[in-house]
Amino acid sequence: MVLGMGFVPTGEKNNDHAVMWPAMAAIAAVVFYWSVAKMREFFRSVETLHHELKQFQCEDCLCYCCSIGHATVDGQTLLCDRRILLSCITRWFGSVQAFDSVVRSEVLTCLTEQLASQVFTYKEFVVMAVPVLWLHMDDASTPLDWILRPADGHTVWVDYEMKISARAILRGVGGTFGNVPILFHLTSKLTCLLRKQVGRTERVKLCSSVLINCSVIVIVILVFVGMLYLELELLISGSLEGSLFTLAIFDLVVIVCAMLSFRCFPTQINF
Template sequence: MLRTTAAHRALWRFGRPLRDGRYSRQLYEWSGVTERVAQFWSHSWHGSVVAKVLLLLVMYNGLPAVLVGSAAVAITLLLQHACLLPCSIERNGQSAMAVGVGLLASSLTFVLWRSGKQVFLDIICIHQTDQKLKMMGLLNVGAVLKKSDSLLVCLDDTYITRLWCVLEMGAFLKSNGQEGINIKPTIWGVSIVILFLSASGIMLGASVVGAILRQSAGVTTILGDGQRLGFLLWAILGSIAVPGSVITLLLVSRSLRAHFRAVDRIVKQLETFSIKDDTVSHCCTVNHLDRHTGEKIPCDRVILEKCLVLWFGSVQAFNEFIQNELSEIFKKLTTSTVPYTWIVAAGSPLLWFYAGTATYHLRTENYKSAARMAFYIPSWWLAIGPTYLQLFVCLVRRVRRLRPSACQEVLVNLGCSICGGFIYLAFAFFEGFWYTTFGTDVPSMAAFSLVVMTICALIRSACCMPCMPIRRAT
């Protein structure tokens, strides 16, 4: 009964085993017997499937995607620098090419990468049509969890209300302790994908418009001098980017505030948790009838309560265990933000853009500008960008309380969005002040990079400080 499958099997065709229940009934042959489970996937079948699949793709294919994309950019720029590819492209055109190559390579890798990590996914590793094998698999879930090195919790609003989900977390916690529990909200996967695509779009737009501006300088067009065309294009780009950024931050604020309120509800619910009153099982919601065949199916709750008596001594002992142990784990989520490394990876288009610019300076023997770029790139990619996003998440977390009217909710989300704009302007103002005061030579850029990284590290530490829980979260 101890079986695993390769992660890429579960994520095949954008997670088809997780999306198509009828198709997933035939996937038992994709699993094999093993002695240990590298990671047990615990998830709710009633949350957003797209968000769940995106989270898993980010976790298993995200790093390979960024590495392959960056390698493709590096190879392209090296070949261009050696004039094995067309090397007459000007600075913005080269940046556009770098971002385009990185976006294409990373996107293909993100979708097609075949992770071989062995995981336990119930729909594959437990037989879905042979009732005897299925029953044996269900009864042995506790043993599978004991043999698992880690537990990945794909957290959404429905997770803590599902009987199986609570059982899996409780059984793993009792067998292995808190060390291997890895809770990831599904909203993080969606946020990272949106961030990566937005960064790619902004960098591509800026480089393309910049290239047109440079190429059209001094050229006569129907609008007059080509310089005027360039400024018009910048105005059009700005008129699209600014409202688009405001709307994007507004929607992100809405989603993040809902997520933090959900975490508050979970923490409060776990303080008085009762498996009888606070969880539901799928079999009871369908009147114990298989929706595909119409056959009678056994009640999971009856089976699992017997297992709980064997594992914990009584159902009440399990309830108390959840109240005391599991609630402590979820309290940590009230101060958590998207991991720093994820934000850095999502900001890779920024690296690719400036790598193209730096390569152009090297090709034109402008070595001072190339050296300045070597300090400018990490300032924004590794420090300012991630810190800006974590500051925004911290702000949203502290105003997460649900307002009494829809109008007030919109105003709060809009306020968060506007504050996000001011946070960006604050970083941009500090950068402009530094360059005006100390210049833009290499020593000044190196000092700027050091100061910015230090300040941003302190800000990120402050963002992780806990805030008061909201007792009336809804």
């Protein structure tokens, strides 16, 4: 989606940009809604896994060979996988009860902690935001191409074109390492807090899920619009040189805020 934005016609001679941008926004909204729904489902599954491991017992585990009476359709006898596994567990852990205790303590803590708090990290969100940097690098290449291949009869202002290119690069850096990770982190926090389904019947659960998902989308969009408005205000205020300086400061502040938000407010489930 982000890479496709680089191919959207926005020139004055292209009259179809008024159709392309709303169409891309609609597609992005649908994809974002699906992502929010899947993230809420992921956190619910982690919570379910936590409760299941907390009450884990080998005696409750099912085995296929035991369910069919240790015999195939042809009447051949099957070895009991359950008996083999329990004998191995007893040899490794001393007893089945000791293995159950390890699963309910060490495995429970390690697995749920990794799934709940180490899946959506700052580094992973930065990798997801790399296409944003590619988009702005494409914008930055346009002034450079104008310098290297100027049109006949036109004077090229190298200093001005270089500053335009630098401004695009600064916007890409700020978006990749600051703005987008903050939006992703906000989405993961909200979907984690609002992961539970509301209602008893399936119809009520469906309606409540739609409302919750849309609420998360609206909140994230409002934050995105606020960031974009502030960035555009910095771009149009003052001279080009001044906008480069203020944009660099803005990038620094946003990147620091992104790192601190992941460190101070990690996404984790309170069981």
